Amino acid sequence: MGGTQQLARLAGGLAGLGLAIAAAAPFSGVPPQGVSGALAPAQVEVRALASGELLVDPVGVVLEAAPFPAAGQPGGPFAAVKLTNITGSTLRITMRLTALSPALDDAVMVRASAAGGVLADGPLRDAGEWSQPAGVIASGEATTLRIRFKLKAGLNNDAYRGRLDVRQLELKGVPLVTPEASEPSAPEGTTPGAAVPGTEAEAGGADATKSGAAPGNASAAVYPPVASTPNVTTTTPGGNP
């Protein structure tokens, strides 16, 4: 029986070795761990677009591949853009950060403020939608839009090393409607006999796209950007009698 037991041990060992090798085969292509430490921290880049209602300064890259400090650390990438109201009306501001290269959707928090209002305060993913209009900026006046990015607290920094998130900053001005503004007012700066521009439009001009529900220029293509056919967009001033 001694020989039988030895043979049994040998057979069992060989069978186990074969099974172990077979089980390890699917994982043979996994690279060794620990190389991520050599990559740069996560970065964010922001490119600002012009706006019909707001003079945006500067346009183009306003935050270039800025690295994040570790999650939970103070500071973070920061962008500032000057906005000037170039309409004849008092405006509120709405913005969105559309993703050109979304690499940090779930890792970054963003806060944006301008003209006394908060335009964004939450996950970067949510900033891709138009914000609620906020802040108040009078005709011809300027304000500074400030945008701060932070990694979410408790985030595993190594998991996001080497990632670059590129966002496009889009801005629009939404006419501020106040009880005073909706009342007909005396002509100002017009020649005698000329009506105040826009009064008839306020009363319901022929331009059916002038719905007050959408922020920004009420023409169909502006907010949200909608075109009746692909790759076609229009802008139309108020109805003119």
Add this chain to the structure above:
Amino acid sequence: MPRTRKLLLTTLVVGATSAVAGLGVFAAFTATTDNTGNSIASGTVTISDNDASTALYALTNMGPGSTTQRCMKVTYTGSLPSTVKLYKSNTVTNGTAFNLQIERGSGLAAGGFPACTGFVSAGTVFTGTLGAFPTTYAAGPDARGSAWAQNDAVDYRFTITVVDDPTPNAHAAVVSSAAHSFTWEARNN
């Protein structure tokens, strides 16, 4: 040979075979190459203006020869280069009673809509009667004469004049253009 011994010998052979086969898999030389990160997204065609939903003009009681100038800025923010044309709605009445000139230029002061402070003309887009101004994209004049790129902006000056009409009793009642609109339409090239 006892049955147990036969069974163990069979197991031994199977184990040895699988071990050799497993080692054989690792003995092969391999190489791969990847093409990763593929995606596709459309470009954009977006155009807007600084009217803040206010009409360029709403004029009443205008006499013969009366002229009014109003200005606005149009901004293109699409990512695709586009041709922009300008046309009006087909709602105009008495179109021959009013003259229209549209110029393109630059320099409008911020916040002055619809005033023309600072406007510098760079060319004329249209001159004629209001009624003769096209009502379709196809017939509309090119709003700049060249393609628009992202963040391009052009200022426009509209000059509206009431046509003098010496016909006796022709203006005993109001002659109105009726409400109409102007549209800048961008189509990618």
